[in-house]
Structures are given as structure tokens and as C-alpha cells.
Amino acid sequence: MGVSVDSDGAGDPVPGDGDEGSGHPVVWLFDEYARPHWKQLVGGLTFTTVEQFPARLPPVLIGLAIDAVLLGSGPFRLPLVPRAWLPTAMADQLRLLLALLCGSFAAVALVNFFGRRVLGRFGQSFQHEIRTEVFDTVQRLELDYFDEHDTGEVMSILNDDVQEVQTLVFGVLARGSNMTMTAVATYAYMLWLNWQLAVVLAVVPFVLFGLSYWFSNWIEPRHQAVRERVGDLNSRLNNNVDGVSVIKAFGTESAERDRVRTASRDHREAQWDAHWAGATMDPVSRTVSQLGRVVTIVVGGIWVLTGPPLFFTGTLTPGALFTFYMFVGSLLTSMQGIARVVDGYQNGKAAATRLRDIVANDSVVERSDAADLDDPDGVVTYDDVTFTYPSRDEPTLEGVSFDVDAGDTVGIVGSTGAGKSTVLKLLVRFYDADSGRITVDGRDVRDVTVESLRDSIGYVSQDPFLFYGTVRENVAYAHPDVDDETVVEAAKLAGAHEFVSELPDEYDTQVGERGVKLSGGQRQRIAIARAIARDPAILVFDEATSHVDNETEVLIQRTLDELAADRTTFMVAHRLSTVRDADHIFVVDDGELVERGTHEDLLARDGLYANLWHVQVGDVTALPESFLQRVRRGDTA
Ligand code: ADP
Secondary structure: OOOOOOOOOOOOOOOOOOOOOOOOHHHHHHHHHOHHHHHHHHHHHHHHHHOHHHHHHHHHHHHHHHHHHHOOOOOOOOOOOOHHHOOOOHHHHHHHHHHHHHHHHHHHHHHHHHHHHHHHHHHHHHHHHHHHHHHHHHHHOOHHHHHHOOHHHHHHHHHHHHHHHHHHHHHHHHHHHHHHHHHHHHHHHHHHHHHHHHHHHOHHHHHHHHHHHHHHHHHHHHHHHHHHHHHHHHHHHHHHHHOHHHHHHHOOHHHHHHHHHHHHHHHHHHHHHHHHHHHHHHHHHHHHHHHHHHHHHHHHHHHHHHOOOOOOOOOOOHHHHHHHHHHHHHHHHHHHHHHHHHHHHHHHHHHHHHHHHHHHOOOOOOOOOOEOOOOOOOOEEEEEEEEOOOOOOOOOEEEEEEEEOOOOEEEEEEOOOOOHHHHHHHHOOOOOOOEEEEEEOOEEOOOEOHHHHHHOEEEEOOOOOOOOEEHHHHHOOOOOOOOHHHHHHHHHHOOOHHHHHOOOOHHHOEEOOOOOOOOHHHHHHHHHHHHHHOOOOEEEEEOOOOOOOHHHHHHHHHHHHHHHOOOEEEEEOOOHHHHOOOOEEEEEEOOEEEEEEOHHHHHHHOOHHHHHHHHHHOOHHHOOHHHHHHHHHOOOO
């Protein structure tokens, strides 16, 4: 259940409509978001890998210089170079070696520069792709998701987990491929140089591999825990900053400080646990690899001085021992890096898992054959609609049925929590009904594109949100091409023009979180103007005038009558006077539609509506005992 929209409604694969549930999260991440930049990725990794060849050259050259040029104890040969090409004079040999040495340094610097550049570009593009695509998915998630996950948690995924992707690129892919290449190239050369010693030393990388594998399994749950604690901490901080006025009003700063302290402490402990585990691996692998060096020096030293020890055969020159020793060093240093690669990989995997989980929530996509709802008249029917919020056990709406003709005005009234807003949330498909059907102009809302459905409906909620931007931008929101006259006209109809004219920059005044502070009523009026400016066939006001004072409400009411004349209007109202003149008034009680009719019909019926009316006009003497008992039980607001 739930709603999300295909970007173009044509059933193109959207991130998240694939096989998020299976497969490896890191593979999924690259498969889903790295494809457009694969050339950079391959290019970057190639540079990083190629860099290893010139980087391995100096020890070989110096080894040669020791043996052939300086000690004159061996023939002057360069690997892969025909002997005829090499100079015979010692000075020329030395010059050639020096030139090759400088050449290899320059080559490393150049290839490294390009590698970093290309891979860096890839890393940024990959991160950008993930951030924008995941954000896009997040904003299309069904509302249930936001009911169950708070802003801090979502922000932590969009910020921290996306950031972690860099580790995957540089700390794992680049370093990993670099390491593998170093290991393979170095070991191949070591085998060529002295296969016997190379075979003996092969034990060390195996031990390091085994250690890393064990370490990887050991550290994974710790990283998972860190990510979870970060989410908790962010949620708490976010909540407290959002609710700072309540905290101040109730003087609960110290209690809140304790709660933040607890969340931060849990985070610290999880972080410490992971850090400590990560730090353990380093000395262990360092010791193992130092042992490798010691074995090389001891065995190699004896070999050079007194001939082959133990079961070894053949000769080992001082130059070859130098090269060998240096290569053992490179091999083991790169092997030591395994721990960090594994650590980075586990970190990245945890982030990828969370990213995949959030995207996997994008479960119900619009039907692939959904068509646009073009310019509907606004006939709305509910046919036996039942709905339960995912987090609830009991249905919130049960068997709600009604028909509304195009252009009718409908008031929806009832006690708080009766289900009035829910009725309207199903119309705009914030949620989908569990059973029954909702149609607009005879078409099931699930068969039309969500975009066209919402485009036909002007929805104003009880506590509307203004984006940071000008009043004009807020009114023209979703239709930035509407002209200034339409904006002003809509603001006049919504009773907003007057106060907007008194703002410092009138329609160009910045509002929203960082802008000029507006009262609840003023925000509501701008939100009403926003809905009107879209000129929708259906208007939905969910307690849209609850913060507006009585005089302004009368003013809005008058213009709304005009506006509502040719469009279907639903108004949830707590103040019954707001809907008094509606064509139909629906009374919702405990998720059911219990009464319907005009104001007069309902008064004459002397049921729940009549009682609520008596309460609001202050005529409490007219209330029956059954209603008063209900109030005492707290069934009504
Ligand atoms: P009304 O508009 O009549 O005050 P609502 O339609 O907002 O009532 O809510 C009806 C019931 O559904 C209430 O009990 C409310 O607590 C519950 N409810 C509303 N929104 C949610 C939600 N997102 N998740 C779970 N329960 C909800």
C-alpha cells in the first residue's frame, strides 16, 4: 500500500523498483547509481593500477645498480629489455639507471595525478547521483514512512550515509585495486627473482588474509551499531531543536540535556567499540608482516654471506636481496592495508544497506498503465471505503460511502480523531484505501497518475508549510509560470493580500523558516492562496481556517463561496459556522459517516451534529444526557 510516482509515469525503472531486497548492497549501489559514470570509474581504477608499475621500478633499478654497476658482481641486465640495447660502459650504465629512476618517479607522479583526478571526479559524481536520486525517492515515499521514521533519521541517511560512499570509492575500490595490483606485480617479480624465498614468504599474506576475513566478520555488527546510534542521535537532536519552544515553555532543558547525553553516550560507546576493534587489527597485522621482513633479512643475509641455508639452493646476490627485501616491504605494507580496506568496506556496506532499505520502501509504484486525469469536473464518490493506518490495529475509516456532484460544497465535521482528515487524505492518495473505491469523475484514483490527480486538487492542510522563498514563490508553488496578477488575485481571494501588502517587500518578502515570521492564520491564508492559484477542480480544506480569526474567516468565507461555486469543495471544519452553508454536511464519528444533510436537515434530526452545534453556540441546556455522558467519557472534543 502507499503511493509513489514514476518520474514520467511511463513505467521507466526508477531507483528502487528493482531488486533491492536481494543481492549485495554495495553491488546494488554501484549497479544503480554508478552506471552513468562507469568510464570515469574504469579510467580512475586503471590509472591507480598502472601507477604500480613505475612505482615498483626503483628497488629493481637500485638492486641492479648494487650488483652490476657498483659491485660489478653480476651482468648488467634490465628485465624485459634486450641485452643489445644496454650500454656496456659503467658510467653509461649508471647514467641510464639514473635516467630510468627519475623517469619512474615522474611517471608515478603523473599517473597518480590523473588517477586521483579522474577517480575524484567519479567519487563526486557518484555521490551526487546517489544523493539526488535517493532524495527523489525519499520525497516520493508514502507518508507511512514519515509516520514511522523521523526527520533526523532520514537526514542522517541523506547526509552521513551518502558521505560514506566516498570511503567505498577511495578507501575500498581505489585502495583495494591498488593493493591487489601491488601484491600481484610484486609477488610475480619476487618469484622471478628468487622463487624459493618467495614461496616461503607466501605464508605471510595467507595469514594476513585469514586474519582480515575473521576481522571483517568481527567488526561488521559494530559498524552497523554505529550507524544506528548516529540515526538515533540525529533524531534526538533534530527533535529537540524543532521542539525548542516546548522545551523552554516547560523548562525541561535539563531533562532534555540528559536525554541527548544518553543518546550521545550510546553513540560514543558504539563508536568506541568499532574504533577499538578497528585499532586492534593494525598492530596484529603489523607484527605478522614484520616477521616476514625479519625472515627475509635473516635467511637472505645468511644466503648472501655463506651460501644457501636449509633446503634452499642457488645463489642470491646483495642487489637481489635488496630488491627482494624492498618488495617484501611493499607486499606486506599493501597487505597490512587490507584491514583498513575491510574496515572501510564494512562501513560502506552498512551505509549502502541503509540507503537500499530507504529506497526499497518505494514499494508501490503508480500503475504502469495509469492515465492522466484531464481537467475533471469534480464528481467525487466514495464507495464503501475502509482504511487502517499501517501503525494501527483498528480501522480508522469503515464503510464510508458518499457521492458528491461537481461544484458541490461539502462540510465534514465530527469530533477530534473521528477520521475527518483521513477521509480527505485518501482522496489525494496520501494513503490508499484497504478496500472500497474512491473515484473522481468516475475514475478510480488508483488508475490515474498521481501527479494529474493532485494537480486537480488544491489541498490546504491545517498547519501548512511555507517554503523558504518569497510570498510570490510560495503562492505560485508548483506552478511557477503563473503570472503576477493570478498571484495577487489568489491572495485577495484568500484574504492574504492586505497583510502581504504591509510586509517589508510585499510579495517579494522572504517567508518560511528563515524568512519573516508569519502567524498561523497568515500562513494558512498564503496556503489557501497557493491552492487557489492552481485553479483546481476540487478544493480540499483540512481545517484550513482554524488559525484564522473570526473576522478574517468571514472574509475568506465570502470569497470562498464565490470560488467554490464552480468547483467541488471539501472543508473539514471544527467551527461548524464555517460549513453552515455547505450543500452537504457529513458527520464523521469513530470512522463512520453517521449523519449527512444540510445544516437545517441535521439540526432537525437532532443527532450528533445538532448537539455539536448547541455546544458551539453555547446552548448547553439543549444537550441530551447521552451526549453529556459521551463528553465525560472523552469520546468527543
Ligand atoms: P480528525 O481529522 O477527525 O481529527 P484524523 O483523520 O486526523 O481525525 O485521525 C483519525 C484517527 O487516526 C485518529 O485516531 C488519529 O490518531 C489516527 N491517525 C491519524 N493520522 C495517523 C497516522 N499517520 N498514523 C496512525 N494513526 C493516525
